[in-house]
Amino acid sequence: MPFRFKPDPEQDNLVIRSTMSAQQKGWTRRKQIERSQAGQQTETEEARTAERRYRRREMSLSQGLRKYRGQRDLTQDQMADELGCSIRTYRRYESGEHDIPSSLLLQILARGDVDIHDLLNVRQDPVWPETRDMVIDRYNEAMALLSEQDLYLPVDAERPARNIAGEVAELGEAKTTSVLTRVKEEWRNLNQWYQDGGWGWDGVEDHWSEEQEEERRAKRRARDAKKKYPGSG
Secondary structure (H helix, E strand, C coil): CCCCCCCCCCCCCCCCCCCCCHHHHHHHHHHHHHHHHHHHHHHHHHHHHHHHHHHCCCCCHHHHHHHHHHHCCCCHHHHHHHHCCCHHHHHHHHHCCCCCCHHHHHHHHCCCCCCHHHHCCCCCCCCCHHHHHHHHHHHHHHHHHHCCCCCCCHHHHHHHHHHHHHHHHHHCHHHCCCHHHHHHHHHHHHHHHHHCCCCCHHHHHHHHHHHHHHHHHHHHHHHHHHHHCHHHC
8 A cells, every 4th residue: 555644734744743653754755746846847837038138128029020021121102102001000010019910920030031039139048948948959969870870971961960950959958859750851852952963962962062153253353354345344
């Protein structure tokens, strides 16, 4: 029969007393540890909540909208036309006089050229230590499994491994697929790329460098020709 301790309701149930049996002391000690861990977890969550509030203290969708329009180098007229609203209404969105409808917010985010934190004018939440540790562990595991595959170059494993590791920060631990499953998916894509004529990420970078160098040489030849034959251009 499992041990069942019935504490005295008149006393602090987590105080170890000399009159307790060994089983009672063990039960009390475990409960003390559980209470301490729960208290630490509460303190941690309160600190993180305070950090989030601090980062979001200047949250403003109207300011984020203005910055977004500026990044795209659009006028208010152009932005209003793109969103399908009048210029007068759009100006009120930017000034904060009118709340921006959720449909317009989703329309902007669907473009994929702005992060929701930027649109809300807030700093992103920090990556907490345990999440960072999970990202590192997931990356190392993915690199080890990918290195067992028939890679053209060892560096080819880095990009897939970063994709796999980064899912922890984006989706959370509970929603991520196992590393082994994701490695199989990434290797299938990488291997298909090899079969289609890919030659490794280092090779791609070398090829790009050669193309850029050839482009610079062509521009230089054109400049030299223009100097030598001024009237030819």
